[in-house]
Amino acid sequence: MTAEQMRNKYFEFFRERGHSLIASASLLPENDPSVLFTTAGMHPLVPYLLGERHPMGKRLVNAQKCIRTDDIDDVGDASHHTYFEMLGNWSLGDYFKKESIRMSYDFLTRVLGIPADRLAVTVFEGHALIPKDTEAYDYWKDVGLRDSQIYFYGMDENWWGPAGATGPCGPDTEIFYDTGALSCNDECGPACKCGKFVEIWNNVFMQYNKLADGSYVLLDQQNVDTGMGLERIVAVLNGQASVYETDMLAPIVKKIEELTGVAYSDWVGEAGVAGSSVGNVREFRIIADHMRAAVFILGDYKKVVPSNTEQGYILRRLIRRAIRLLRQLAAGADPQSCLSAIADVVISINANVYPELLENRDFIIEQLEKECAIFLRTLERGLKEAEKVLGRLEAGGTLAGGEVFRLFDTFGFPPELTEELAAEKGAAADIEGFKQHLAQHQEKSRSGARGMFKGGLADHSDQTARLHTATHLLNGALRTVLGDGVMQRGSNINAERLRFDFSFDRKMTAEEIEAVNKIVNRAIADSIDVVCEEMPVDAAAASGAVGVFESRYGEIVKVYTMGEYSKEICGGPHVANTGELVSFTIQKEESSSAGVRRIKATVGAQ
Numbered sequence: 141m142t143a144e145q146m147r148n149k150y151f152e153f154f155r156e157r158g159h160s161l162i163a164s165a166s167l168l169p170e171n172d173p174s175v176l177f178t179t180a181g182m183h184p185l186v187p188y189l190l191g192e193r194h195p196m197g198k199r200l201v202n203a204q205k206c207i208r209t210d211d212i213d214d215v216g217d218a219s220h221h222t223y224f225e226m227l228g229n230w231s232l233g234d235y236f237k238k239e240s241i242r243m244s245y246d247f248l249t250r251v252l253g254i255p256a257d258r259l260a261v262t263v264f265e266g267h268a269l270i271p272k273d274t275e276a277y278d279y280w281k282d283v284g285l286r287d288s289q290i291y292f293y294g295m296d297e298n299w300w301g302p303a304g305a306t307g308p309c310g311p312d313t314e315i316f317y318d319t320g321a322l323s324c325n326d327e328c329g330p331a332c333k334c335g336k337f338v339e340i341w342n343n344v345f346m347q348y349n350k351l352a353d354g355s356y357v358l359l360d361q362q363n364v365d366t367g368m369g370l371e372r373i374v375a376v377l378n379g380q381a382s383v384y385e386t387d388m389l390a391p392i393v394k395k396i397e398e399l400t401g402v403a404y405s406d407w408v409g410e411a412g413v414a415g416s417s418v419g420n421v422r423e424f425r426i427i428a429d430h431m432r433a434a435v436f437i438l439g440d441y442k443k444v445v446p447s448n449t450e451q452g453y454i455l456r457r458l459i460r461r462a463i464r465l466l467r468q469l470a471a472g473a474d475p476q477s478c479l480s481a482i483a484d485v486v487i488s489i490n491a492n493v494y495p496e497l498l499e500n501r502d503f504i505i506e507q508l509e510k511e512c513a514i515f516l517r518t519l520e521r522g523l524k525e526a527e528k529v530l531g532r533l534e535a536g537g538t539l540a541g542g543e544v545f546r547l548f549d550t551f552g553f554p555p556e557l558t559e560e561l562a563a564e565k566g567a568a569a570d571i572e573g574f575k576q577h578l579a580q581h582q583e584k585s586r587s588g589a590r591g592m593f594k595g596g597l598a599d600h601s602d603q604t605a606r607l608h609t610a611t612h613l614l615n616g617a618l619r620t621v622l623g624d625g626v627m628q629r630g631s632n633i634n635a636e637r638l639r640f641d642f643s644f645d646r647k648m649t650a651e652e653i654e655a656v657n658k659i660v661n662r663a664i665a666d667s668i669d670v671v672c673e674e675m676p677v678d679a680a681a682a683s684g685a686v687g688v689f690e691s692r693y694g695e696i697v698k699v700y701t702m703g704e705y706s707k708e709i710c711g712g713p714h715v716a717n718t719g720e721l722v723s724f725t726i727q728k729e730e731s732s733s734a735g736v737r738r739i740k741a742t743v744g745a746q
C-alpha cells in the first residue's frame with residue numbers, strides 16, 4: 141500500500157459518509173501565539189470545534205501536515221517523527237461516539253482488511269471530575285470487540301487536549317494494532333512500550349472546554365476529532381518494521397545511502413516494530429526525518445528561514461543536526477550538495493499533494509545551502525575554540541562536561557569530535573558530564589515550549605477579536621501605502637498587541653508608517669460593519685480577496701470585507717464593526733528576516 145492509496149481510501153470512505161474534504165492548512169499556525177507548529181489536524185479547526193460554523197459543513201475529512209517537536213528525542217526509533225501527515229475526520233456537533241466508533245471499526249476491518257482480533261482499544265476510566273466513558277466501551281462491544289481487547293486507562297493515556305492551557309478537550313479512545321508478539325509481562329497492554337501494540341488511530345470525543353481556572357465545562361456542541369498517522373498505518377498494513385520503509389521515507393533513505401556510500405543497516409528489518417539502534421539506523425532515520433521536516437517548513441508559503449528564534453530556530457536545529465549526522469556517516473561527503481539532493485527527493489515524493497514544495501523549490505534549496513555554509517563556518521570556529529580549551533589542559537587531564545556542552549551548544553561542535561581531539565592530546569573529555577548538561581538544557585527548553593501554551597488556541601476573547609480585525613485593516617493599509625507586493629508572512633496575537641510580518645525589502649519611512657496608521661484609524665472612525673460571506677475559493681480569488689488560497693478541493697471559504705479597506709479569506713475571530721477597535725497605534729516597525737518586516741501595534745483607548 142502506498143501513502144497515496146491510503147489517503148485516497150480514507151478520503152473516499154469518509155466522503156461517502158457525508159464528510160467534506162478540506163485542504164491541509166499551513167504548518168505555521170495562523171493567529172496563534174500558543175504553538176510554533178500545527179501539531180494535529182484539529183488545530184486549524186479550533187474555532188469550529190468551539191461552535192463557529194464551518195463553511196464546509198459539520199462533517200470534515202483531511203490529511204494535515206504536522207510537526208511535533210516534543211518527540212524530537214525519540215526520532216530514530218521505528219515510528220516517531222518531527223514531520224508527519226495526519227489523516228483526520230471531524231464531527232462538528234454532528235455524530236458522536238456511536239457513529240465514530242462504528243466508522244473507525246468499519247474502515248479498519250472492511251476497507252483496510254485488518255482482522256478484528258488484531259485490534260485493541262483503550263477507553264477513559266474516569267477521573268475525579270469526569271465520569272468513566274462507559275458509552276465508548278458499550279459501542280466497542282456493539283461492534284464486536286471482546287472484553288480482552290478493551291483496556292481502561294486514566295487521564296495520562298485516554299484524555300486528549302487541550303492543545304494549549306485552555307480549550308476543547310475530552311476523553312478519547314485509542315485504537316491499536318496488536319502485532320501478535322508475546323506480551324512482555326502480565327501488565328502488558330496498549331500503554332506498554334514493548335512494541336507489541338502500535339497505536340494507529342485516536343478518536344477524541346471533544347465534550348469539554350478547559351478554562352483558565354482548571355475547570356471543565358461542557359461544550360455547547362459535542363465534537364469528534366480523530367487523527368491517524370499516515371506513515372504509521374501504511375507501515376502496519378505493509379508489515380514493514382518501520383515507517384522508514386514506506387514510500388514516504390524509503391526513497392530518502394536510499395538517497396542518503398547513495399550520497400554517503402554507506403549502507404543503511406536496517407533494510408533487512410532487524411529493528412522489529414519497537415525500533416532499534418543497530419548500526420547506523422538512528423543516523424539515517426534522523427537525517428531523513430529532519431530533512432523532510434526542514435523541506436516542509438521552508439516549502440510552506442509563509443517562508444520561514446533559519447534563525448535563532450521560534451520556528452526559525454527549530455528549522456536551524458533540524459538542518460544542523462542533519463548536517464552533523466551526514467558528516468558523521470561520511471566525512472568526505474559534501475554536505476551542501478547532499479542537502480540539496482535530499483531536498484529534491486522529499487519534494488518529488490510529496491509535490492503531487494503539496495505543490496507548494498515545487499513552487500518554492502528554489503527558495504528551499506537556497507536556504508538549505510545558505511544555512512549549511514553558515515554552519516560549516518561555525519564548526520570551523522568551534523574547532524579553533526576546542527583546540528584552545530584543549531590546549532590549556534594538561535596531558536592526562538579531563539575536559540569538563542560543561543565545556544564539552546558549551547562547544548556543542550554554541551558551535552554545534554559534536555562531543556564525539558571533542559573526545560577525539562582530546563584523545564589526540566592524551567587527555568579525555570567528560571562525556572557523562574556533557575550528557576547531564578544536555579539533559580538539563582533539554583528539560584529547560586521543553587518547559588520553555590510548554591510556556592508557549594499560554595493563552596491557547598481557544599483564546600477567542602474580545603481583545604483577540606479586536607486585534608485580529610485590526611490585523612486585516614493593517615494588511616489592507618500596508619498594501620495601499622507600499623503596494624500590492626506586500627504579502628502576509630505571519631501573524632501573532634497576545635493579550636497586549638498584534639504582531640504582523642509581511643514581505644517588504646526595506647525599512648518603512650516615518651511618513652509611510654504614519655500614512656498606514658492614519659488609514660487604519662480612519663477605517664475605525666468610519667465604524668464599518670465587518671461583513672462575512674461564504675463562497676467558493678475561486679470566487680473569493682476573483683473578488684480580489686487576499687489570503688491563502690490553499691483550498692484544493694473546491695472548498696467554500698469565508699471572506700471578510702471591511703468597506704474599501706480590507707477583503708480577506710479568513711477563519712479567525714472578528715468584531716462586528718470596526719468602531720469596536722476604538723483606535724490603532726503602531727508601536728514598532730523592524731526587520732523580521734531578509735525581505736520580511738515586522739510591525740507591532742495595539743488597539744483600544746490609548
Ligand code: SER
Pocket residue numbers: 179180181182228300342343344365366367368
Ligand atoms: N487531536 C488528536 C491527536 O492529536 C486526534 O487527532 O491525537
